[in-house]
Amino acid sequence: MAEAHPVGFQWVMEAKRRGATIIHVDPRFTRTSAVSDVHVPIRAGSDIAWLGALVNYVLSNDLDFREYVVAYTNAANIIEGRFQDTEDLDGLFSGFDPETGHYDPTSWAYQPDSAQQVEDDAERDRAYGDTPGSQESHQSARSESHGSGGAPVRWKGRRDETLQDPSCVFQILKRHFARYTPEMVQEVCGIGPEQFQRVAEALTRNSGRDRTTAFCYAVGWTHHSTGAQMIRTASILQLLLGNIGRPGGGIMALRGHASIQGSTDIPTLFNILPGYLPMPTASQHQSLDEWVRDDEGKAGFWGNVRSYAVSLLKSYWGDAATPENDFCFDYLPRITGDHSTYTTVKSMIEGSCKGYFVVGENPTVGSSNGKMQRLGLANLDWLVVRDLQMIETATFWKDSPEIETGELVTEEIGTEVFFLPAATHVEKSGSFTQTQRMLQWRDKAVDPPGDARSELQFYYDLGQRIRRKLAGSTDEMDRPLLDLAWDYPTDDEGDPEGEAVLKEINGTGPDGAALASYTELKDDGSTACGCWIYCGVYADEVNLARRRKPHWDQDWVASEWGWVWPANRRQLYNRASAAPDGSPWSERKAYIQWDADADDGKGKWVGPDVPDFIADRAPDYVPPEGAKGPDAIGGQDPFIMQTDGKGWLFAPLGVADGPMPAHYEPPESPVRNPLYGQQNNPSRRKVDHPANPINPSFSEIFPYVFTTYRLTEHHTAGGMSRTLPYLTELQPEPFCEVSPRLAAERGLTHGDWVTIVTARAAIEAKVLVTDRMRSLRLGDRFVEQVGLPYHWGGNGLTTGDSPNDLVNLTLDPNVYIQDKVGTCDIRPGRRPRGPELTAYVEAYRRRAGVDMAHPEDGGADG
Amino acid sequence: MREQSMVPEPEFESYYGRQILKTPTWKTPDVPLYLFLGGLAGASAVLAEGAALSGRPQLERVARLAAAGGATAGTVALVHDLGRPERFLNMLRVFKPTSPLSVGSFILAPFASFAGAAAASQVTGVLPRLGRLAGVGAAAFGPPLATYTAALVANTAIPAWHEAHRELPFVFAGSGAQAAGGLAMMLVPLDQAAPARRMALVGAALELVASERITKKGLVAEPYRIGRPGRLMRFARNASVVASGATALAGGRSRVLSAVAGATYLASSVTTRFGVFEAGLASAKDPKYVVVPQKERLARKETGGAAAHTEGQPAG
Amino acid sequence: MAEADRNRTCLTRMPGHNGFEDRARHQTRYASATHLRRLIGSLCFRRPCRGYIAEVNAFLGWPAIRQATGRDRLGRGAAAMSKRSETLEPRTVKADKVVDSVCPYCAVGCAQKVFVKDGKVAQIEGNPASPISRGRLCPKGSASKQLVTSPSRVTKVRYRRPYATEWEDLDLDTAVDMIADRVIKTRKQFWEWEADGNRTRRTMGIASLGGATLDNEENYLMKKLYTAMGAIQIENQARI
Amino acid sequence: MSIFSERSLWGRLDDVQHDAGYDEDHPPRMGFFTDTSVCIGCKACEVACKEWNDVPDDGYLLTGMSYDNTQALGASTWRHVAFVEKSGAGAAPAVDLGMPSFDLPGAHPHGEDQATESGDGALRWLMSSDVCKHCTHAGCLDVCPTGALFRTEFGTVVVQPDVCNGCGYCVSACPYGVIDLRKDDGRAFKCTLCYDRLKEGQTPACAQACPTESIQFGELSELRERADRRLEELHEKGVDVARLYGRDPEDGVGGDGAFFLLLDEPEVYGLPPDPVVPTRDIGSVWKHVGIAAATLFGVGVASFVGRRK
Secondary structure (H helix, E strand, O other), X not given: OOOOOOOOOHHHHHHHHOOOOOEEXXXXXXXXXHHOOEEEOOOOOOHHHHHHHHHHHHHHOOOOOHHHHHHHEHHHEEEOOOOOOHXXXXXXXOXXXXXXXXXXXHHHOEOOOOHHHHHHHXXXXXXXXXXXXXXXXXXXXXXXXXXXXXXXXXOOOOEOOOOOOOOEHHHHHHHHHOOOOHHHHHHHHOOOHHHHHXXXXXXXXXXXXXXXXXEEEOHXXXXXXXXXXXXXXXXXXXXXXXXXOOOOOOEEEXXXXXXXXXXXXXOOOOOEEHHHEEOOEOOOOOOHHHHHOOOOOOOOHHHHHHHHHHHHHHHHHHHHOOHHHHHHHHHOOOEOOOOOHHHHHHHHHHOOOOEEEEEOOOHHHHOOOHHHHHHHHOOOOEEEEEEOOOOHHHHHHHHOHHHHHOOOOHHHOOOEEEEEEEOOOOOOOEEEEOOOOEEEEEOOOOOOOOOOEOHHHHHHHHHHHHHHHHOOOOXXXXXXXXXXXXXXXXXXXOOEOHHHHHHHHHOEOOOOOEOOOHHHOOOOOOOEOOOHHHOOOOHHHOOHHHOEOOHHHOOOOOOOEOEEOOOOOOOOOHHHHEOOOOOXXXXXXXXXXXXXXHHHHOOEEEOOOOOOXXXXXXXXXXXXXXXXXXXXXXXXXXXXXXXXXOEOOOOOOOOOOOOOOOOOEOOOOOOOOOOOOOOEOOOOEEOOOXXXXXXXXXXXXXXXXXXXXXXXXXXXXXXXXXXXXXXXOOOXXXXXXXXXXXXXXXXXXXXXXXXXXXXXXXXXXXEEEOOOEOOEEEOOEEEOEEEEEOOOOOXXXXXXXXXXXXXXXXXOOOOOOEOOOEEEEEEEOOOOOOHHHHHHHHHHHHHHOOOOOOXXXXXXXX | OOOOOOOOOOOOOOOOOOOOOOOOOOXXXXXXXXXXXXXXXXXXXXXXXXXXXXXXXXXXXXXXXXXXXXXXXXXXXXXXXXXXXXXXXXXXXXXXXXXXXXXHHHHHHHHHHHHHHHHHHHHHOOOHHHHHXXXXXXXXXXXXXXXXXXXXXXXXXXXXXXXXXXXXXXXXXXXXXXXXXXXXXXXXXXXXXXXXXXXXXXXXXXXXXXXXXXXXOHHHHHHHHOHHHHHHHHHHHHHHHHHHHHHHHHOOOOHHHHHHHHHHHHHHXXXXXXXXXXXXXXXXXXXXXXXXXXXXXXXXXXXXXXXXHOOOOOOO | OOHHHHHHHHHHOOOOOOHHHHHHHXXXXXXXXXXXXXXXXXXXXXXXXXXXXXXXXXXXXXXXXXXXXXXXXXXXXXXXXXXXXXXXXXXXHHOOEEEEEEOOOOOOOOEXXXXXXXXXXXXXXXXXXXXXXXXXXXXXXXXXXXXXXXXXXXXXXXEEOOOOOOOEEOOHHHHHHHHHHHHHHXXXXXXXXXXXXXXXXXXXXXXXXXXXXXXXXXXXXXXXXXXXXXXXXXXXXXXX | OOXXXXXXXXXXXXXXXXXXXXXXXOOOOEEEEEEHHHOOOOOHHHHHHHHHHOOOOOOOXXXXXXXXXXXXXXXXXXXXXXXXXXXXXXXXXXXXXXXXXXXXXXXXXXXXXXXXXXXXXXXXXXXXXXXXXXXXXXXHHHHOOOOOEEEOOOOOEEEOOOOOOOOOHHHHHOOOOOOEEOOOOOOEEOOOOOHHHHHOOOOOHHHHHOOOOOEEEEEHHHHXXXXXXXHHHHHHOOOOOOEEEOOOOOOOOOOEXXXXXXXXXXXXXXXXXXXXXXXXXXXXXXXXXXXXXHHHHHHHHHHHOOOOO
């Protein structure tokens, strides 16, 4: 965190000053480790084993925060009798289809608490014209079909609040994690038992009524073929310890780009629409009704999904969207599975995707398997790159590594490339959403130079031109473009006014005035809202993201700086900061509580933050039978975005690779999974392409683990840092880091060149031999790790090979994010040049026995 | 002599072996030459005035020209060494007794004027009385000019220079005397050169004694003993000894021998300045000359209490 | 608030939204320009004295004279102060405007103040008022002025023709128009009304990558336009 | 020598501005307290300094000195973050390690006996942001012949770029090796403690940027108290290796205007263990120069005494 988010880290240092214990778990000893109380070196990719053992420690020593767990989580829920655990199936859960690699989650479901519920549900299915059984397809584990809040459960389910029922989540969890022992941690992660004990004690001692523990993570957890489950393991741990929804608790994603949160909320992502509404899936959603049916009417705020969806369609197509035409639902393109970036790159290579906009990204350096990126680019008809500097993605046709090896030839690349200069953050006004969901507005300071323009202006202009060119078309395919509400006020330079767009995002009522809250959204077309969770940012026509009230002029929550979605809530699920009866868990940890005397005795939730709950819902409220949406939220259901209001220790559906996390080895690993017979995540998404061969596991040819990471001094793919002298001089060359033991084993000399090889590529870098890289003892063997800061490419003030060229493409099945852990060899000296490089890598593949018939598999699971 | 330190190689920590001090930015040969020329000019001015008083016109003429020429060339070297030569006059912006270079500028400026005027008058015969008066002025500023340069290098953080601050003025005085005497021995007939020979001889003795005291200072003086500066210092010493021997034995008898001895003195003087200068550079480049004496001093302070701060402690 | 922080904000507190204009209000207890000028005035000879000729003035301005007649006998302080030092002030004081901004690098969201002079960015620094960053910036954030003013920024459209070996110049207007044409053509070429018997109403020919470094408003327009185009392969760094 | 008033050159000097000719109502002495125990080595200070002061880049070289590619303070580096990787016992060795420890990190392979359970204090990664010390008795300032270097009303030591003629004397006179000449410019440069910002009551750029308050700016007297408390706190926590550096007004430079809390011996960070301002001995220097000059004069006179050959 000190490495990649130094300014955020000031709060960790603040906590440390006040007595907090800082524990840093990382394969490397980083700048964070340097100031932490404990550094735990871990083998990259083994976090589930580590966190799972902590879960086991909590469960087997009865250290969970029982009152919280019973009331606020689904620990008490009884699971279907058909459910089988990895304990029963040697690493698989029930419902796995080896043909497709997908799980059918029906056996993971909650048991209904009454026959009436089953009957009601069947009735509802029939109303949609389905047979009850077809519900399964709607509840597919495939995550791209869900918006935020995960998949909706059908009913709250039967509960045993004594947690004794062998089929209750708590007991299942206990059995599932029983094999995650400290000994296993040593075996899998390379972390010794004393170290484990120290962390486990510190963690549990600091959790409970009086104390809370926070987790921070970044792409060290997400960049794995089991990434979503790593974070789920942490969630389970934090829920068991009562650390969610409480001040000082939580699991905080430290995101890496100025508005990466915003670009997820208002997504430039294939599977969602603004506000985490799912993109319609062709097989399920052919009408507005079908689109919203899974969530509509369910408990919680997702129950109002129709209002959000209709309001979005109104903001997209304005007057053209009417109740009669399903509010133009049909104008929405439908997805048919995974259309994520790596899948798209593959279709570029295969020639089925021909036009590409790259906007403020540098995939040839920043995305995994750089070669596939470049092969894809080379097969396009046209490419538009918008950036500040001449990045490698724009110049691939003349200086990519494949040009050097002869695999690509400039004169044979037919891609037409447009490089359009972009405006910087001070040359346009607009909002970023930072990592804690806070929108902060930037005012424009100066005009962009030359041809540089904002994306706002470019896309607005592009849309105008396309619409002009298509004007008069009667082709049905052009209707969505021609009917689009695409009229924004502009300044003298033709730049649309950002605030006008923000107001559209915020939403407007029938009178055109800005709405104040998403609870005002209607499903009859009388309101429009570009992103329902952002509704309120422009309340009373005031840009609240622009607020800059100094922190010294307000309380510690600082609610009047910027605006946080939803509803300017600074901490999500903060109802959980109070006990079930509404009183604070402890004075020390008081945050939101029920004040029964407020509002003339009607009572309401009060505290320094906006309560993440219905303001006047009493703690003892029990929803009446048949209640829908927010009305169905009980007074003790703090997780109001979940359809059962509870935190999920066990995911009855919605997670592609199992209801509970299980440790699987990365697709490339020198280690045999000691926990199960199943080596790799069975549901991992493989990318089948000859340019993506996987190193066989346990290969002696590729005996070392490697992983990539950032340096403080650089930024992602380097376009914004390698081009600046002040940053370049701080880290002026690519390098890798190895332990002294590995250096001795391979004859590597500190400061000299080394070559790092995988089945995909070989790159060179200088080597730092340092004790900060630890040789990890796993049982009776050592595992060595090679650390690779990944910022470099061929352009800029400091240049070098891109470590991402080494990384294979094997994706997490939930979110389609790559696994950045792989295996490699490392040798002294520089890599071969030109065609010899291709031959060099080819020789490695041959010696390692890579099966080029199934290069994407790795072959560890037979 | 084998190149080894006289004390056992100390063990010490440093930051990747990097030097702690900055290497002096003064350029070679500008600054060592300036040190030499200042000494030559300053001592020559004294010699010139002595010659004038004692009626040795040829010695006077050579010495006056040497004083003026040395001052001029020295000024050129000094200005050339500046990063911003056009701002040379800023040297006279303030008068700082804490800055030998400031004080030196207020010595060099009048000296150069006096010596120049005296030489001009001597050569042209114009305004002889004023020329003589200027010569007296130059003689007054001469010795300070010849010795202040020792303060210049001594008043630095460079251990090899600073720790020799008591001896260096004498080394420089002796070296200047040798240079002035040596030059005159080369250019002045034997019958008028006796004072020059005596000046060179006494100067050589002075320098040898003072230098010897420096080299005995232990680790901080190591740069004077080893490496290139060590070789330069040894050459200068040997040259002085040889020149003095020749001068004492036959300086007054053989014109040729006198000239050779004079040239040897000059060479010795130049070499001394380069030796001292480079010893300083070497001293800055190795952190041990900073760390070890300072650690020792701290250790003494811990054991010996407050007495450590008294004058006479090596400052390191 | 930590002690150090209290101190820092006291010294650097800048008014939230009004920028430096009312900095006088925040003048600290230890220094002000006028105080300083008074101070200097009392130390030095007042230069433009009546009755003196210019040369005398210049002579009296000679620091050595100030040194000799003033209290700074060693010439190490007040006497040595130059005219420039006497009138020095931070360039931010001369800024035409101060604009509230946010650091463009990671997602912590550190507040920045952008000082503009003559239409150019003169300085970017942290805004102490922010409850997130309290005025602090990391090396990248601290380098953001260089990011904005970098001489290697590309400010003209560059165009590479198919199979060409070099860039060409291209007019911006022409470029955007050509892109619009390409979009229309490729969209139609890869249009797909249905897949596996289900209506899809989309084009598979156009993809987009990027958004995590852009504004919410920009992402909104992008997704809106792409969706209307029927392009679905829209992705950004959040997946990478 | 009588020209030097007591304490002007050496020893404790409580009002350095007054000594430099400023009136009694001058502003308090300002300085830095750099607490390296909370430094995360982000180098924001280096960049913020350069952005504010328009300091050029200082060359691109991967040094292998851990994450330090800046190497040292200099004319174009006014803040420098040192990185020291120390393995072995958790505590710093009291005197020396028995071997020179300036090897590059990892120069000594550990092999099979390397402990793998880290977090055991086996490894320390020390970071420290170094800067000009703004000494009470500043060698650079003392020797500057032009008055380009001067003591400001804030008690800081600043080069005036409109005066400096690049004589380079200051470079040799700094016992910390801070100031240097910029080659392509010719003049000397170093940290100004953001003199211009101070005049408007602003915090220096580096201290303002520092994310973790490792660099603290303020009145020197207050900083010293704060540092004392911090040291006490660390000692109570058992961090015995913590010590203050440059805090003592009685030390060889009369105390630093920018001082530090270190977690190891100063020389480990590239700092001199016991720096002394050269000018401490200026009296002795002049005395010896005077005697030597007189001696030379005497030699001159003596040379003409005696019989004429």
